[in-house]
Amino acid sequence: MTLVYPVQSLAAHPPRLSPAYKSTVKRSPSKPLIPMRHTLSELTGPVYGHETVREHDHDLTIQGKGEPIGERIIVHGHVLDEDGRGVPNALVELWQANACGRYVHVVDQHPAPLDPNFTGAGRAQTDAEGYYRFVTIKPGAYPWGNHHNAWRPAHIHFSVFGHAFVSRLVTQMYFPGDPLFPFDPIFNSVTDEKARNRMVSAFDLDNTKPDWALCYRFNIVLRGRNATPMENK
Amino acid sequence: MPQAKPDGVTPSQTVGPYFAYGLTPGGKYEWNDAFTNNLVTPDASGERIRVEGTVFDGDGVPVVDCMLEIWQADAQGRFSDPQDKRALPNSSFKGFGRIGTDAKGAYAFDTIKPGSLPDPDGKPQAPHIVLAVFARGMLLHLYSRIYFDGEAANAADPVLALVPAERRATLIATRQPGNGNAVYRFDIHLQGDKETVFFDV
Numbered sequence: 001m002t003l004v005y006p007v008q009s010l011a012a013h014p015p016r017l018s019p020a021y022k023s024t025v026k027r028s029p030s031k032p033l034i035p036m037r038h039t040l041s042e043l044t045g046p047v048y049g050h051e052t053v054r055e056h057d058h059d060l061t062i063q064g065k066g067e068p069i070g071e072r073i074i075v076h077g078h079v080l081d082e083d084g085r086g087v088p089n090a091l092v093e094l095w096q097a098n099a100c101g102r103y104v105h106v107v108d109q110h111p112a113p114l115d116p117n118f119t120g121a122g123r124a125q126t127d128a129e130g131y132y133r134f135v136t137i138k139p140g141a142y143p144w145g146n147h148h149n150a151w152r153p154a155h156i157h158f159s160v161f162g163h164a165f166v167s168r169l170v171t172q173m174y175f176p177g178d179p180l181f182p183f184d185p186i187f188n189s190v191t192d193e194k195a196r197n198r199m200v201s202a203f204d205l206d207n208t209k210p211d212w213a214l215c216y217r218f219n220i221v222l223r224g225r226n227a228t229p230m231e232n233k
Numbered sequence: 234m235p236q237a238k239p240d241g242v243t244p245s246q247t248v249g250p251y252f253a254y255g256l257t258p259g260g261k262y263e264w265n266d267a268f269t270n271n272l273v274t275p276d277a278s279g280e281r282i283r284v285e286g287t288v289f290d291g292d293g294v295p296v297v298d299c300m301l302e303i304w305q306a307d308a309q310g311r312f313s314d315p316q317d318k319r320a321l322p323n324s325s326f327k328g329f330g331r332i333g334t335d336a337k338g339a340y341a342f343d344t345i346k347p348g349s350l351p352d353p354d355g356k357p358q359a360p361h362i363v364l365a366v367f368a369r370g371m372l373l374h375l376y377s378r379i380y381f382d383g384e385a386a387n388a389a390d391p392v393l394a395l396v397p398a399e400r401r402a403t404l405i406a407t408r409q410p411g412n413g414n415a416v417y418r419f420d421i422h423l424q425g426d427k428e429t430v431f432f433d434v
Contacts, residue, residue, distance in 0.1 A: 005434075007433060007434070009241070009242050010242075010373075010433075012241045012242050012243075012244050013242075013244050013245045013372070013373045014244060014245065014246070014372040014373060015372070016371065016372055016373055016375075018372060021247075021370070021372070022370075023247075023369055023370025024370050024371070024372060025291075025370075026290040026291035026292055026294075026370070026423075026424060027290050027291070027296070027368060027369075027370035027371050027423050027424065028370075028371070028423070028424060029375065029423065029424055029428055029431050030291070030424050030425065030428060031400075031428050031430075032433075033375075033431050033432060033433035034395055034396055034430060034431070034432050034433060035395075035432070035433045035434075036392055036395055036432050036433070036434060037352070037353055038353075038434060039350075039351075039352050039353060039358060039392070040306075040312060040317055040350055040351070041304070041305075041306070041312075041350070041358070041361065041363045041378075042363065042376075042434050043316065044304075044312040044314040044316050044317050045304065045314060045316075045329075046268075046304060046313075046314070046327060046328065046329035047313060047314050047315070047327070048267070048327075048329075052267050054265075063263075080239055082239060082241070082242060083238065084237060084238040084239055091267070093255060093256060093267065094255065095251070095252060095254065095255025095256065097251075103251040103254070104254050104262060105250070105251035105253060105254050106261075107250055107251065107298075108250075108251055119254065119262065119263050119264055120254070120255070121254055121255035121258070121262075121264040122255075123267065157246075157248065157249065157252065157255070159248075159252075159255075159256060163316065164316075165304045165363055165365070166376070166434050168302070168365060168374070169242075169243060169245060170245060170246065170247075170248050170367060170374065171243050171244065171245055171246045172246040172247075186246060186247060186372070187246075189246075189372050190244040190246075194240055194241070195241055195244050196244070198239075198240075198241065198242075198243050198244065199243060199244055199246065219239070219243075220243050221239040221241065221242045221243045222242060222243070223242055
């Protein structure tokens with residue numbers, strides 16, 4: 001299978017300079033990016049073995065001595081290419097705040113409790129169909145310093161590797177119906193509504209485990225299409 | 234279960250300020266590193282080098298919450314990826330590294346100097362490492378390339394040739410004086426007069 005990575009696919013991404021998100025103002029390039037053809041360096045990417053992901057790395061609720069506080073959830077879905085084919089053996093890394101909206105990172109000092117049984121980091125590898133699954137705690141919203149009374153909608157950070165270095169993706173998964181959506185400059189940096197909605201997980205009743213955990217589905221679509229598409233006859 | 238054809242890629246979002254405990258814990262958090270800044274494997278042939286530098290924002294202030302990832306060929310110019318259809322490398326060298334900048338915005342990678350490799354027309358590309366830059370305030374990561382000074386092949390490199398001559402130096406790591414393994418300096422300027430060249434790939 002040979003994939004191509006059209007630059008047109010990048011149009012879904014937010015502009016690097018999005019002044020409503022203030023930190024972008026001094027951290028986005030002022031000169032135009034230089035277009036170039038993809039070479040082997042761009043079209044290949046790291047391959048990692050099963051040693052990278054340990055057996056329980058996908059379950060963030062069993063990393064501590066006891067159970068973390070909060071609403072247990074299942075987050076699952078497929079990593080797909082732009083043709084809708086599953087991306088097998090893709091490394092999916094996840095990090096998030098705890099149920100109170102507090103990160104274990106030393107810089108996060110906002111007045112909400114840490115949970116000794118919750119680190120908030122996880123890792124999974126997709127199976128042959130591109131499927132991944134995590135068990136975690138629903139993260140809380142939290143305040144940040146971008147503007148007066150700024151709050152991030154609850155979200156889970158995702159880092160994903162595809163087939164190529166240019167299909168690398170870091171994104172955030174949001175929860176459906178969050179009342180903070182209209183006020184968040186990071187969420188709204190994605191200007192196209194359809195594209196924005198691709199960052200919002202879907203509540204998944206069919207895979208909700210009775211008496212145990214709600215389930216959310218989050219499919220992640222990476223760059224990459226078949227280089228030789230089927231012809232329509 | 235077949236999936237519906239997507240209506241586009243999932244948009245990128247910033248790594249934010251708090252990625253370290255998940256992506257670059259480095260012994261400071263109760264989580265293990267999937268990747269580190271040391272790419273060298275005992276069986277890898279080639280010249281051991283260090284690439285180091287500092288990341289700066291548009292005001293020249295060091296960026297202390299930046300994550301860098303590099304991807305490179307081995308000393309023979311081959312990638313540890315079966316998609317590289319040429320003969321596979323004969324070592325366990327993986328060619329991928331990751332590091333978070335420190336409290337001074339500095340980073341370093343220990344690796345081996347990559348070999349040259351062909352471009353899509355079969356013309357040689359000068360030895361280079363591809364670089365991805367992530368940070369709070371960056372909604373979408375940036376791609377650049379690290380070349381090496383003193384390389385005659387730089388003059389004919391087809392990618393460097395796309396870059397205006399006066400900006401090419403931003404892509405060339407400078408050899409530092411000293412004995413022992415070669416150290417190359419590669420500072421990254423996200424914005425401004427000294428702005429590093431970034432590629433639209």
